[in-house]
Amino acid sequence: MPTPTPYPTSPPTTTEVETGFNFAYLDEQTKRSLRRSLLKAVAIPGHQIPFSSREMPMSYGWGTGGIQVTASVIGPDDTLKVIDQGADDTTNAVNIRRFFSKVCGVATTEQTTEATVLQTRHRIPETPLQEGQILVYQVPIPEPLRWLEPSEVETRKMHALEDYGCMHVQLYEDIARYGHISTAYDYPVMVHDRYLMRPSPIPRFDNPKMDRNPALQLFGAGREKRLYAIPPYTKVRSLDFEDYPFEVESWEQSCQLCGAEDSFLDEIILNDRGDRLWVCSDTDYCQTRQAQGFTGDSAPVPVELS
Amino acid sequence: MTQAIHPPTSISSDRETPAKTRSPLLQVRDLCKSFGQVQACDRVSFDLYPGQVLGIVGESGSGKSTLLNSLAGKLALDSGTITYRSVSGDVMELTGISEPRLRRLMRTEWGFVQQNPRDGLRMNVSAGANIGERLMDVGGRHYGSIRATAADWLSKVEIDGDRIDHLPHTFSGGMQQRLQLARILVTEPRVILMDEPTGGLDVSVQARLLDLLRSLVRNLNLSVILVTHDIGVVRLLAHQLLVMRYGKVVESGLTDQVLDDPQHPYTQQLVSATLTP
Numbered sequence: 016m017p018t019p020t021p022y023p024t025s026p027p028t029t030t031e032v033e034t035g036f037n038f039a040y041l042d043e044q045t046k047r048s049l050r051r052s053l054l055k056a057v058a059i060p061g062h063q064i065p066f067s068s069r070e071m072p073m074s075y076g077w078g079t080g081g082i083q084v085t086a087s088v089i090g091p092d093d094t095l096k097v098i099d100q101g102a103d104d105t106t107n108a109v110n111i112r113r114f115f116s117k118v119c120g121v122a123t124t125e126q127t128t129e130a131t132v133l134q135t136r137h138r139i140p141e142t143p144l145q146e147g148q149i150l151v152y153q154v155p156i157p158e159p160l161r162w163l164e165p166s167e168v169e170t171r172k173m174h175a176l177e178d179y180g181c182m183h184v185q186l187y188e189d190i191a192r193y194g195h196i197s198t199a200y201d202y203p204v205m206v207h208d209r210y211l212m213r214p215s216p217i218p219r220f221d222n223p224k225m226d227r228n229p230a231l232q233l234f235g236a237g238r239e240k241r242l243y244a245i246p247p248y249t250k251v252r253s254l255d256f257e258d259y260p261f262e263v264e265s266w267e268q269s270c271q272l273c274g275a276e277d278s279f280l281d282e283i284i285l286n287d288r289g290d291r292l293w294v295c296s297d298t299d300y301c302q303t304r305q306a307q308g309f310t311g312d313s314a315p316v317p318v319e320l321s
Numbered sequence: 322m323t324q325a326i327h328p329p330t331s332i333s334s335d336r337e338t339p340a341k342t343r344s345p346l347l348q349v350r351d352l353c354k355s356f357g358q359v360q361a362c363d364r365v366s367f368d369l370y371p372g373q374v375l376g377i378v379g380e381s382g383s384g385k386s387t388l389l390n391s392l393a394g395k396l397a398l399d400s401g402t403i404t405y406r407s408v409s410g411d412v413m414e415l416t417g418i419s420e421p422r423l424r425r426l427m428r429t430e431w432g433f434v435q436q437n438p439r440d441g442l443r444m445n446v447s448a449g450a451n452i453g454e455r456l457m458d459v460g461g462r463h464y465g466s467i468r469a470t471a472a473d474w475l476s477k478v479e480i481d482g483d484r485i486d487h488l489p490h491t492f493s494g495g496m497q498q499r500l501q502l503a504r505i506l507v508t509e510p511r512v513i514l515m516d517e518p519t520g521g522l523d524v525s526v527q528a529r530l531l532d533l534l535r536s537l538v539r540n541l542n543l544s545v546i547l548v549t550h551d552i553g554v555v556r557l558l559a560h561q562l563l564v565m566r567y568g569k570v571v572e573s574g575l576t577d578q579v580l581d582d583p584q585h586p587y588t589q590q591l592v593s594a595t596l597t598p
């Protein structure tokens with residue numbers, strides 16, 4: 016693994032390992048049943064596998080599915096990185112990272128290249144993943160056909176029969192209304208030319224990164240009790256029309272902190288006079304570039320205190 | 322009860338005779354379906370020829386809808402056979418066909434018109450998407466051509482082309498029913514099953530829909546199985562008629578023959594009960 020360029024980060028808060036919990040919070044039987052489901056998921060790329068989702072010490076919608084997957088695959092030697100909306104320092108990311116260092120005592124990192132297990136919500140890191148890394152996604156709704164077919168029996172039948180034509184109705188509707196495919200996140204993909212899959216709410220900018228990715232990608236939906244997976248180097252194709260091919264978002268701006276032109280940008284409104292800052296959504300990528308000496312076209316505007 | 326096919330005797334000019342010389346498109350033999358103690362369909366048999374409209378009349382609960390749903394593969398039969406001759410000339414037994422083939426057949430060569438258009442349409446997507454869905458189901462992946470076909474079919478069912486991007490709930494009841502027709506006819510099916518297509522529409526809207534149906538059936542050489550309790554509708558559309566009661570076919574024959582000279586007491590009752598303005 017290449018040595019990452021270090022950048023100054025806040026020193027990791029030393030978290031005491033909580034006693035009285037099994038390693039990674041879940042009991043061994045639960046982890047074993049989860050791993051069995053994961054093996055099945057890896058064997059059938061993109062196919063949803065039911066699993067016995069447990070109550071976790073946080074509410075549904077905060078990543079309970081992803082946490083259970085992480086808990087079942089993490090070992091004492093792993094290094095964990097948690098991403099929320101691309102950032103390592105948001106509430107969700109900080110809490111999940113602290114949770115795992117409390118119940119497993121594993122090392123945590125903010126650097127993509129250092130991590131062996133990455134749990135993510137809403138983004139895939141800009142830094143390309145390596146073989147041996149595991150990317151765990153938190154999934155709110157795993158069923159891509161749910162919006163047009165409320166019956167679970169029927170959607171399962173549609174998956175079994177590869178009956179996915181109606182999925183294009185959604186894309187047709189986008190083009191008819193907006194002139195282009197406006198689905199910006201959770202953009203449906205075909206995995207290994209067989210199963211239709213919801214990639215969780217990542218921007219469609221990240222869809223091409225899933226295609227033939229060297230890392231193992233695991234998806235967990237805690238409330239819906241479903242797991243699915245994309246094994247390394249699996250073909251992942253985004254749905255589109257012949258005359259409206261799949262396209263990712265692009266920006267006229269580049270990151271104003273690190274100057275990156277190839278990353279997903281967030282728009283940050285600075286004040287009520289319309290000043291705004293465009294920055295990489297992937298904080299690790301941005302800081303690594305800044306440490307390497309890249310700068311954006313404007314220095315960060317200081318926060319004004321009136 | 323296999324009905325003999327008589328040559329039409331005195332039929333008005335717009336009621337063209339279906340090609341009787343050709344072999345039937347659909348053969349139903351001894352179709353039985355019961356729900357517990359209730360025998361909903363009892364040994365129903367008939368033939369459907371290309372270009373023929375077969376009317377099925379009877380009171381509520383006589384098994385008309387059960388028959389139609391069994392034909393569409395929505396209900397499992399107790400016994401009996403449904404034999405269909407496909408476009409490619411294959412003769413297939415629909416009761417033993419695999420689910421993917423049946424689904425594909427229902428989307429290409431068959432169509433089911435629901436009584437309530439809300440059941441047959443996707444109410445949360447535009448009219449164009451509704452029509453395009455069957456095309457996308459069978460592999461259409463070119464937006465431009467799907468849209469052009471949808472616009473073409475809207476005009477064929479007499480809906481203004483400007484409304485292609487409107488949601489179906491902004492359409493009137495009659496328009497919704499015509500949109501449902503377009504959605505089904507877009508893949509040029511050969512067999513259309515209709516369950517009370519004019520139910521719940523007022524008389525003038527009904528007349529317009531019937532007029533459209535009649536011209537579509539004639540121009541596209543459709544074979545239709547039309548379930549209704551409205552004698553007026555079958556008199557206008559159907560070539561052949563089955564009268565059902567308690568799950569049994571009590572009388573069958575040419576529509577005019579059956580309606581003008583009903584033999585079975587129930588049919589006599591049914592015909593005499595019809596309101597004539």
